[in-house]
Amino acid sequence: MKTNTILLASRPQGAPTEAQFRFETRELPALQSGEVLLKTRYVSVDPYMRGRMSSAKSYVEPFKVGEPIAGGVVAEVVESQAENLPVGRLVVGNLPWQEFSVAQAKMLQPLPAEGKAPASYYLGLLGMTGLTAYFGLLDICEPQEGETVVVSGAAGAVGMVVGQLAKIKGARVIGTAGTDEKVAYLKELGFDEAINYKTADVPKALAAAAPNGVDCYFDNVGGPITDAVYDLLNKHARIAVCGQISTYNATEVPTGPRPEGKLLKTSSKLQGFIVSDYHSRWPEGSRQLAEWYEQGKLQFEETVTEGFDQIPAAFLGLFEGDNTGKAVVKVA
Amino acid sequence: MKTNTILLASRPQGAPTEAQFRFETRELPALQSGEVLLKTRYVSVDPYMRGRMSSAKSYVEPFKVGEPIAGGVVAEVVESQAENLPVGRLVVGNLPWQEFSVAQAKMLQPLPAEGKAPASYYLGLLGMTGLTAYFGLLDICEPQEGETVVVSGAAGAVGMVVGQLAKIKGARVIGTAGTDEKVAYLKELGFDEAINYKTADVPKALAAAAPNGVDCYFDNVGGPITDAVYDLLNKHARIAVCGQISTYNATEVPTGPRPEGKLLKTSSKLQGFIVSDYHSRWPEGSRQLAEWYEQGKLQFEETVTEGFDQIPAAFLGLFEGDNTGKAVVKVA
Numbered sequence: 001m002k003t004n005t006i007l008l009a010s011r012p013q014g015a016p017t018e019a020q021f022r023f024e025t026r027e028l029p030a031l032q033s034g035e036v037l038l039k040t041r042y043v044s045v046d047p048y049m050r051g052r053m054s055s056a057k058s059y060v061e062p063f064k065v066g067e068p069i070a071g072g073v074v075a076e077v078v079e080s081q082a083e084n085l086p087v088g089r090l091v092v093g094n095l096p097w098q099e100f101s102v103a104q105a106k107m108l109q110p111l112p113a114e115g116k117a118p119a120s121y122y123l124g125l126l127g128m129t130g131l132t133a134y135f136g137l138l139d140i141c142e143p144q145e146g147e148t149v150v151v152s153g154a155a156g157a158v159g160m161v162v163g164q165l166a167k168i169k170g171a172r173v174i175g176t177a178g179t180d181e182k183v184a185y186l187k188e189l190g191f192d193e194a195i196n197y198k199t200a201d202v203p204k205a206l207a208a209a210a211p212n213g214v215d216c217y218f219d220n221v222g223g224p225i226t227d228a229v230y231d232l233l234n235k236h237a238r239i240a241v242c243g244q245i246s247t248y249n250a251t252e253v254p255t256g257p258r259p260e261g262k263l264l265k266t267s268s269k270l271q272g273f274i275v276s277d278y279h280s281r282w283p284e285g286s287r288q289l290a291e292w293y294e295q296g297k298l299q300f301e302e303t304v305t306e307g308f309d310q311i312p313a314a315f316l317g318l319f320e321g322d323n324t325g326k327a328v329v330k331v332a
Numbered sequence: 333m334k335t336n337t338i339l340l341a342s343r344p345q346g347a348p349t350e351a352q353f354r355f356e357t358r359e360l361p362a363l364q365s366g367e368v369l370l371k372t373r374y375v376s377v378d379p380y381m382r383g384r385m386s387s388a389k390s391y392v393e394p395f396k397v398g399e400p401i402a403g404g405v406v407a408e409v410v411e412s413q414a415e416n417l418p419v420g421r422l423v424v425g426n427l428p429w430q431e432f433s434v435a436q437a438k439m440l441q442p443l444p445a446e447g448k449a450p451a452s453y454y455l456g457l458l459g460m461t462g463l464t465a466y467f468g469l470l471d472i473c474e475p476q477e478g479e480t481v482v483v484s485g486a487a488g489a490v491g492m493v494v495g496q497l498a499k500i501k502g503a504r505v506i507g508t509a510g511t512d513e514k515v516a517y518l519k520e521l522g523f524d525e526a527i528n529y530k531t532a533d534v535p536k537a538l539a540a541a542a543p544n545g546v547d548c549y550f551d552n553v554g555g556p557i558t559d560a561v562y563d564l565l566n567k568h569a570r571i572a573v574c575g576q577i578s579t580y581n582a583t584e585v586p587t588g589p590r591p592e593g594k595l596l597k598t599s600s601k602l603q604g605f606i607v608s609d610y611h612s613r614w615p616e617g618s619r620q621l622a623e624w625y626e627q628g629k630l631q632f633e634e635t636v637t638e639g640f641d642q643i644p645a646a647f648l649g650l651f652e653g654d655n656t657g658k659a660v661v662k663v664a
Binding site: 051219222223226236241242243244247253254255256257258259260261262263264265266267268269270271272273274277 | 383551554555558568573574575576579585586587588589590591592593595596597598599600601602603604605606609
């Protein structure tokens with residue numbers, strides 16, 4: 001049995017390009033007891049994967065050059081040597097970018113047989129994306145009714161969930177995004193204010209949108225937007241640092257105004273995190289997100305690209321702001 | 333009744349100089365019921381006062397130009413219209429830089445009649461200084477046995493207490509200071525490692541002193557020392573931002589490498605604070621500090637300048653690194 005696979009061809013210097021990826025056909029091993037053969041249905045492409053392409057130590061191990069790239073995948077069991085995973089069952093797991101793969105059943109999470117959500121949502125709203133928003137906002141920022149919450153990268157998969165969760169908690173929510181279409185979409189989602197950071201004077205627009213200052217900041221992007229938010233912090237503000245996409249492709253150490261003085265003057269907290277920090281509480285988060293989704297309190301948006309060969313392009317598009325919401329690739 | 337007083341003559345641009353201060357003789361008001369006449373014994377000079385000399389909004393109100401500068405003072409009651417504060421009693425309070433002053437008794441804290449510590453320690457180890465170290469280290473950094481703690485400005489009044497508290501908690505403690513004499517003093521206090529940041533290659537020296545990385549960082553200074561510490565953070569590190577003395581006299585916004593990416597990769601927390609954030613817990617902190625002091629577990633050091641007219645010079649010396657430990661001025 002052979003499969004198409006996408007390898008890391010070389011490590012990027014600065015912005016990644018198609019040159020980082022190589023398609024190859026590889027032989028799959030024979031199924032062992034406890035294993036299943038999977039056919040890939042949806043592949044998740046996420047900004048954090050840029051970090052794994054570098055050799056630098058980070059919160060997850062770097063990808064190896066010459067080996068398949070791996071990430072969140074929804075797949076269907078097409079052959080099974082595992083009792084609890086019959087043929088036809090959909091699962092989600094950390095799997096290679098391949099059309100087929102072999103995995104141990106115990107490393108996979110079966111999708112609910114009668115879930116109301118589309119299967120791909122288990123890579124997004126009901127998966128790592130939603131859990132990232134859930135714990136970063138509710139555990140670190142702890143927005144209170146009437147407080148002001150700013151979300152950068154708000155039209156991204158995590159950001160749009162953050163904003164809606166903050167509205168559920170009764171906060172005033174301001175989002176930043178990079179196109180007028182995204183800004184309009186954020187308004188539809190219930191954001192109180194949305195700012196196109198590419199066309200607005202960001203410090204002025206933020207100050208106008210947050211006349212009572214900023215109590216919580218959920219940061220996906222870093223850089224100048226973040227600098228502007230820091231100038232508006234209220235006493236005892238809480239900042240969750242989830243991503244820094246504006247700096248991921250930098251080839252030199254990114255510099256900017258030092259934030260410590262601003263955090264000192266306001267007794268503010270800044271907390272970096274990754275969703276795996278909350279591993280023991282994932283079931284709580286998943287349950288709550290699914291409940292709010294089924295009650296119609298959470299909307300979700302995907303940018304779906306079709307075709308296994310389009311995975312690299314979908315990934316590269318993340319850094320161009322091509323996607324609204326979760327970027328996934330539908331395979332087969 | 334007249335008194336000498338020191339007014340803020342003008343706001344500093346960059347480093348403050350003698351020109352910011354003006355000596356004047358002022359008339360004191362007659363004592364009202366509930367008030368006491370105080371003779372100043374010790375005046376505290378502290379880096380945070382630089383912030384109050386600027387007009388910018390900060391965590392405490394700016395001093396007014398043409399009005400007396402005020403801060404921590406130990407004084408003796410020389411006339412009393414307050415039952416609970418007899419003549420002769422020593423008190424500590426927030427009082428103007430004057431030889432004599434009139435204050436409401438309820439705004440003052442009487443010193444214990446039979447405390448073992450020198451009166452000036454109530455401006456330092458057993459006052460705001462010690463409490464700043466106590467809450468910043470124990471509440472924000474929460475050092476665990478065997479962890480590595482870095483303290484910048486370690487030979488300053490707050491820093492030397494932080495290091496000793498970290499040793500009490502069983503941590504490995506590294507301090508930075510600006511002279512070889514201070515480095516030697518930190519070793520005497522029980523610091524495991526001390527680095528002269530003016531002569532050492534700080535990133536190399538820190539890396540050598542912290543072979544297991546840094547779990548806690550108590551930051552008094554900011555700037556390049558802080559940048560170097562960030563590169564050594566372990567997963568889930570905790571940073572208490574207490575001061576940024578390296579930047580207080582900057583006339584432009586200080587810039588440097590952006591820290592957010594490093595805090596993100598390590599899921600680290602950075603918390604700005606001021607001792608008043610912990611106001612409700614001061615009695616707990618004071619009790620514990622006094623207990624450790626009386627058990628001989630905490631040493632303290634003062635740089636005592638003599639003479640009311642030397643207060644400005646003692647304050648300015650803080651920015652030259654003139655003091656080891658708490659800088660106080662003995663008056664009369």
